[in-house]
Amino acid sequence: MPARSQALLGIVGFTGLIGLWWLLTRSSDELALGPRFAPEAAFASLVDIAGRPDLWQHTLVSLKRVLIGLGIAVALGVPVGLLAGTSATFAGSTGIAFQFLRMISPLSWMPIAVMAFGIGDHPIYFLLGFAGVWPILLNTAAGVQKLEPSWIELGRSLCASRFQLLLQVILPGVLGHVLTGMRLAIGVLWIVLVPSEMLGVSAGLGYAILDTRDRLAYSELMAMVMVVGMLGFGLDLITRWLSRRWIEA
Numbered sequence: 001m002p003a004r005s006q007a008l009l010g011i012v013g014f015t016g017l018i019g020l021w022w023l024l025t026r027s028s029d030e031l032a033l034g035p036r037f038a039p040e041a042a043f044a045s046l047v048d049i050a051g052r053p054d055l056w057q058h059t060l061v062s063l064k065r066v067l068i069g070l071g072i073a074v075a076l077g078v079p080v081g082l083l084a085g086t087s088a089t090f091a092g093s094t095g096i097a098f099q100f101l102r103m104i105s106p107l108s109w110m111p112i113a114v115m116a117f118g119i120g121d122h123p124i125y126f127l128l129g130f131a132g133v134w135p136i137l138l139n140t141a142a143g144v145q146k147l148e149p150s151w152i153e154l155g156r157s158l159c160a161s162r163f164q165l166l167l168q169v170i171l172p173g174v175l176g177h178v179l180t181g182m183r184l185a186i187g188v189l190w191i192v193l194v195p196s197e198m199l200g201v202s203a204g205l206g207y208a209i210l211d212t213r214d215r216l217a218y219s220e221l222m223a224m225v226m227v228v229g230m231l232g233f234g235l236d237l238i239t240r241w242l243s244r245r246w247i248e249a
Helices: 003-024 039-050 053-086 088-102 106-117 121-145 149-157 162-196 205-214 218-248
Strands: none
Touching: 003 039, 039 218, 053 088, 053 121, 053 162, 053 205, 053 218, 088 121, 106 121, 106 162, 121 162, 162 205, 162 218, 205 218
């Protein structure tokens, strides 16, 4: 399907989503909560808060936390994924343990993270790193296993050392899989971020949503939800663009 047609279908689908939102918040009862969450009220609040400096402060704080969490996930996931992909012994001995840990919701670690790291950014970094490491680790390992064996044999025939094989053959060969894992990880991190930022911090998008709820500012709450969605969509677009650029290169 042409890109233009895909974009048009996407716009139609998103317009339908807004229409469904509008229908679900209709009510003739003046005391009903529905109209306070309506799209027209949310868009008006979005325009209002867009000019406030605190929105940009919350956004930058959240983006910083996501980048640090992603960095932790990459720093752990890529080396362990390379090891799992190249060593059948390591993969066999850790496979069940990794799958077990992967299936534990990151949010279930919240009380333990607070007890271990205290209140502040550090438990958030732990939760985000734990949430993001698995897509990167598993995609990296899968990328190593899908490498053409002839590439490795060619490197060995040229007397390349293990380090040279890693840098010049394996890493370039799995980078596309690593980027795919990072894209999936960013989606998971963005989902985990908002509840994580309700752990007693004083800034961030999750904190801002909690603050609007406490102030009963329902239209602002929906506006903040829209901000979270738009930023997450933008991050996904960037990672998709990077993946396409690498594949085309």
